[in-house]
Amino acid sequence: MRLHVAIAVGLTGGLLFGLAVSVSGSPTLLAFVNALEPLGRGFVNLLRMVVIPLVATTLFVGVAGMGDLKKLGRLGALTVGFVVVSTFVAVPIGMGVMHALLPLASDAAAQAVTGAAAEAPKLPTMVDFLVDLIPSNPFQAAAQGALLPMIVFTLLMGAATGSLPEADRERLLAVARPVSDALIKLVYWALWVAPFGVFALAAQVTARAGWALLQSLGVFILAVLIGLVIFTGAVYVGAARWWGGVAVGRFLRACVGPQLIGFTTTSSAATLPAILQAADRELGLDKGIASFVLPLSASINRAGSGLFQGAGVVFLAWLYSVPLPAAAIGGAILSTALVSFTVAAVPSAAVVTLAPALGHVGVPLDGMGVLLGVDRIPDMLRTAANVTGHMAIGTVAERIGSNKV
Numbered sequence: 001m002r003l004h005v006a007i008a009v010g011l012t013g014g015l016l017f018g019l020a021v022s023v024s025g026s027p028t029l030l031a032f033v034n035a036l037e038p039l040g041r042g043f044v045n046l047l048r049m050v051v052i053p054l055v056a057t058t059l060f061v062g063v064a065g066m067g068d069l070k071k072l073g074r075l076g077a078l079t080v081g082f083v084v085v086s087t088f089v090a091v092p093i094g095m096g097v098m099h100a101l102l103p104l105a106s107d108a109a110a111q112a113v114t115g116a117a118a119e120a121p122k123l124p125t126m127v128d129f130l131v132d133l134i135p136s137n138p139f140q141a142a143a144q145g146a147l148l149p150m151i152v153f154t155l156l157m158g159a160a161t162g163s164l165p166e167a168d169r170e171r172l173l174a175v176a177r178p179v180s181d182a183l184i185k186l187v188y189w190a191l192w193v194a195p196f197g198v199f200a201l202a203a204q205v206t207a208r209a210g211w212a213l214l215q216s217l218g219v220f221i222l223a224v225l226i227g228l229v230i231f232t233g234a235v236y237v238g239a240a241r242w243w244g245g246v247a248v249g250r251f252l253r254a255c256v257g258p259q260l261i262g263f264t265t266t267s268s269a270a271t272l273p274a275i276l277q278a279a280d281r282e283l284g285l286d287k288g289i290a291s292f293v294l295p296l297s298a299s300i301n302r303a304g305s306g307l308f309q310g311a312g313v314v315f316l317a318w319l320y321s322v323p324l325p326a327a328a329i330g331g332a333i334l335s336t337a338l339v340s341f342t343v344a345a346v347p348s349a350a351v352v353t354l355a356p357a358l359g360h361v362g363v364p365l366d367g368m369g370v371l372l373g374v375d376r377i378p379d380m381l382r383t384a385a386n387v388t389g390h391m392a393i394g395t396v397a398e399r400i401g402s403n404k405v
């Protein structure tokens with residue numbers, strides 16, 4: 001059985017069992033659900049165990065592997081800049097659409113799980129927030145779960161490593177790459193026990209919320225879909241038309257093949273051959289430019305994941321009755337956008353790496369288990385959106401990067 005199918009089965013079983021407990025009110029079934037609590041807590045701890053080293057090593061390898069940023073040249077700077085800006089646009093779109101659709105969700109779901117919510121941390125002022133991004137001790141920050149300062153340190157360390165002579169840089173990367181690969185393998189192992197953890201978490205929540213949780217999860221998926229459509233149309237199609245100079249119809253026709261592959265495989269890497277072929281045959285992009293820009297974009301462009309994570313933060317904050325004041329939203333956008341660059345090429349990695357943003361606003365990480373069970377559909381949608389982004393970046397690089405404007 002495939003992993004996503006097994007997780008879906010675990011979620012379905014947990015939802016149905018929890019619903020049966022809610023409807024029947026049986027003390028015996030309720031006692032059994034309560035007995036599942038250690039299993040759910042252990043699964044969440046397993047995810048938390050992997051998050052910090054996974055984010056750190058993946059980000060370090062990605063930044064350091066690019067080499068000296070000056071050597072990337074105009075095309076590299078254009079690609080990285082487009083990805084960064086589009087990601088910071090995607091996250092608030094996901095948050096905004098989810099917030100707008102929350103009235104469609106059932107308040108009973110939020111009321112039922114309020115008791116499981118953790119106390120929200122006291123939020124710092126904006127000045128304190130920016131100062132605290134610079135950790136006096138990055139290892140202590142990581143040990144305390146302060147992932148955002150650790151991410152800043154990792155970014156700076158990766159950039160510094162990239163500026164070293166090639167021999168020295170490769171020695172560090174020769175250590176970091178196997179560590180990153182091992183952690184990705186560990187994530188795979190963690191996800192293989194996910195069906196049981198998801199069953200336990202879903203059963204507990206649904207036993208309290210009943211049908212309300214099912215309705216609310218449907219609203220979440222709808223919010224992700226609407227957000228991705230808005231973002232893709234406004235940012236990616238708009239960029240291809242106005243900056244890339246490609247007619248909308250032509251661009252969309254070129255994207256269909258890669259989108260279908262991305263939608264079914266949920267892997268940007270798997271779509272790369274189709275993207276390169278479409279860029280050549282359908283869009284007529286220069287092969288030299290496309291061969292550099294498109295693989296780079298496929299490795300770092302995760303704006304669709306950022307939008308999903310932004311929606312996830314708002315949804316889980318609502319579900320656990322955690323307030324999101326303006327100061328918290330700013331930090332959540334920043335942490336979500338930064339962490340989205342570290343999303344690894346493993347199933348549901350966008351859910352696992354939600355931890356920094358959730359921790360910043362005080363949302364319990366238990367919510368990740370609920371989202372894991374329904375992540376297959378959003379994963380397909382955001383991968384198709386990311387693929388469209390790769391194509392859009394290629395058209396912009398062809399026109400602007402090669403001085404055709």
